[in-house]
Amino acid sequence: MQQTVLLSTPALIKYTLLSFIFAAAVLLIIILPAEYNIDPTGLGEKLGLTVFTQTSTNAINTNLKQPVQNATNKPPVTIEVIVPAGRGVEYKFVMTQYQKLNYEWQTNGSLLYFDLHGEPKGDTTGYFESYAIATLETMKGSFTAPFSGSHGWYWKNTTDKPVIVTLIVEGQYISHRLK
Template identity: 30%
Template structure:
């Protein structure tokens, strides 16, 4: 019995080891916070790792949409729109030479139903306050035809592109139920959409695409 108790005491970690483990865990959490969480959620990237991992642009978009939602809730109109990686958009729905909106009179269902030869179709459910992003891998000058529609409510959205050291916002909108047109890549990189449900009920979003892109995926 005495030998057994001695063995158990010998196997217990010392106070120094416990302290070292605690410090290492705290340092690891701090590194993850600075290099991943802050860029992805708030667009804050003091180390530059977030931009390399393509997380900073997503965080900047989230922060901007959250600010717009706060302004809407307060019933105020923003004097100027914040910028994404140095690109300032002053008009809530600016015209873009590479983004053409088609059939403005079409209903959401009709907008997502034409044309019939879609290459990819993705369907998502967004809960109140939830955001989601879809990106396509495109080369400069490539064109994608798209149509997305929302059932059960409306969303805020940002159509944008990003690459290492570059980003662009093509178009954005608030309280929109559908959109369709052509998306022409301004540079080689990832191009797509970020949506956020600002309503009080779940919404169903359907995205259909076809055209010149090598891959399409949901980011978050």
């Protein structure tokens, strides 16, 4: 035998109001902090819900802060660098973090000591990070800037004659120059 329970009008109004209160509490405590980073009660942060939107907001803001040069590759450029006898020179590219540069360089037949490295933007301590160090007459590769700053080569000529380096680059950078 089945029983049917009929609720009175005051009981229906009571349960409807309780449902709205429950929905409002879920909205304020869980949905707004997790989805929109709006936390009027402060409970969303205590529950760890605001972390989701802070991460995605930071990722979006980071992408928006990257310069337009990061979006497109510059066409190949050929640069001749003369390294005087018994001396060293640096050739640098100013790049923002995560910009990529494809390169190929070769000498006119002489071996050169080189250090491919980068220096962080605004650093005054003299810090630099080396990516490759060797003595070669040619090299081809690519690198992605791990931080914003100047990145490039220091070539040292230990011979008694000038050495000409032909550098071909393409990629993402703001500017380049002999340093």
